[in-house]
Amino acid sequence: MPGEGCHNAPVASVSNQRLDPIPPVATAIAVAIGLVALAIARGPGRFTTYPGRSGAAAFTVVAGLSLILAGLVCWRSRSTARIGALAVSAGIVWFAPIYDGWEGGPTLVRSLGLVASPVLVPILLHLILAYPTGRLRSRVHRGLVVAVYGGAAIFTLGLALFRDPFFDQYCWSNCTVNVFLLFSSPVLARRLTDLDRWFDAAAAVVVVTSYAARIALGSNVERRALLPVAAPTVLIATAAVWRATTMTRLPLEDPLEPTFLRGFLVACFGVFLLGAALVWAVVRAWLERRAVARTVTSLGDAPLPGSLESALAMAVGDADLRIAYWLPGPGRYVSADGTLVDEPVAQPGRSVTALVRDDRRVAMVSHAGGISELGREMGAAVRLGLENERLQAEVLAHLVELRASRARIVEAGDAERRRLERDLHDGAQQRLLALSYDIRLALAAAEADRDGRAASSLRGAIDHTQGALAELRELAHGIYPAILAEAGLGPAIASLADSAPIPVEIDTSLEGRCPAPAEGAAYLLVADGIEDAARRSASIASVGIAREVGSRSVTFDDDGSQRRSEMIGVADRVGAVGGRLLLEGTTLRAEIPCE
């Protein structure tokens, strides 16, 4: 789903964060607009505006200022700057109807107030949809916002050009001034006014529905992030619907009429809570950042692979968070323990954030959609931790690869030996057998001819053939002990003991088989152990094989002199199957994985 909350934007370095002068200046202007509006409402606009009523004035100003100040707070923080600017603008528009109702005020100002007023509901809905980051999550949301603004623009333009307040029979707040008037059309103006409020009501219902869907279908993280705007969404939508329905009954919007006033107070409350929710978004982002930084710092000097992932997951409350580290060499992604993983892709409800350091890709984090701007929230400690873990993952990935190639080499060697053994049996041995039949036939013929010399040399040939067959058999067995593959470790080791030059006592309780490479390693340990023991003039050796969970423990001991050999061949072979060989005096001990 293109663009679905997928912030694959490079994350810039945290330094050089100079203070932007625009937010405070804009906010100061907005606050001034609000305070002037209050003065207007308490003076010339006493009968034309909602705050003209003494009770409503405080609510209006508190609601508007809460949006503006919350906007400033958001604007100052990098990750919520967009929504901050939006909130400040909404705060300014909030006061527009008061300027519209400025009895005797400058005509241009009043007209501006007139045209700005229809934008209020769209901008509030935009704020709700864009919460908490300021970005719209989906194409549907973007379409919705565009439609709401488009509608508002049409109504604003229409009202500005064709509504002469003087001829509007239901005019209340401003019945005199419209500097933008092109030509007066009272009927069209009326239609537009009606349509505008129904349009607002419909848009509000759609936004509530979409919000409910996001809460119902979103991840836990997303739900937690969206919850703060639940009350403002419902209140603002209620106010819009309330206004539209009330005006069907009472087309004359008299702010002093209790029904209208109640709707307005609901809107005030909703806007105030929206401001609070915006501040909470900033606080929450800060808390998340701190939690991430703290957990990462607490990982210590030598964290285990994957600790960063679980620390991050815990800090942002998303158990499914995954970090895929980028290895530029092979051009692949690996997890913290070095195993290969697929490139993370954004899915419905899950986003992917690229983490970049000095223009180099470090990792991709896949996380729940509700986590805002994960990359930007990471402090220097996390970035260092990430880089560290990426290096570790790279080393581990090399190790994994090396281990795999080592195992492959051993397996290829075994397969080759096995092929050789079969070739000897099926080729050379069969030919020797055939040869011996022929010699036997010749011997019979020589005996029949009473040719004593020929018969005696043929008997010699038979002896030689027999010797060659026996040697061939031993050679084949040495190349690859067939019994190991066919009957397993127990019989193969018993067979080693049968032909060993020293007594070998076996203590095994073997059930079940292990993969061929593991059995091969155990067999080699015993075979080389016996050979080495005999070389050190041992008089007896013992073999113990015990079954452990997921492995076999192989022990070989003898009473020979001190071991001098490092048993490199055995150690390599055991290592190649992921086991470990320990040498303690005359004892060889190995743990060999068997799964």
Place this chain on the structure above:
Amino acid sequence: MRVVVADDVMLTREGIVRLLTDAGIDVVAEAEDADELMRHVRSTNPDVALVDIRMPPTHTDEGIVAARTIRAEHPETGVLVLSQYVEPSYAMRLIEDHPERIGYLLKDRVFDIAVVVDALRRIVDGETVVDPTIVSRLVGRRRREDPLAALTDREREVLGLIAEGMSNRAVAARLHITERTVEAHVTQVFQKLGLGESPDQHRRVLAVLEFLRT
């Protein structure tokens, strides 16, 4: 004597058939693999099946599996397995279920047709045949305290022949002594080795092999 020969290598199979035929043995069928062998055994009901241990498809121990099946399903047909492996484990596995009319012989011996014919006859007589090389490897096995040291040379000779599967009468004939003397030797051997009463002639082969292996 009616024999079925099973070996997947044509050269060897033909050689064996020729030698057996020369020795006056009636080869009633030849088989390339275990399935064909089983069909021939069912249809010709031979006295003995001569079976190579390695046959398709895996070339591992098909012969042993086929031998055990024959012994279980056709008690009147004996089996002689030819093997290139000096592995007591294979021999013991072969005879553990039905120790009578069964044998494990090294393939090298095929060229000494007298040995093969002798083995076939012993199997038809109901004896067990274990290759002397396997027995001598087991007898010669190094032990910490060798219980065989308590035996006299003659007793050790008798023990070896028992392990090869010979009956008392066959041992007597081989050593040119009376059957009664053989019986006395056997009782002595079993007592000295702590094997208790000697079981019947077929079971004692396995008992002795198992004793030699530990």
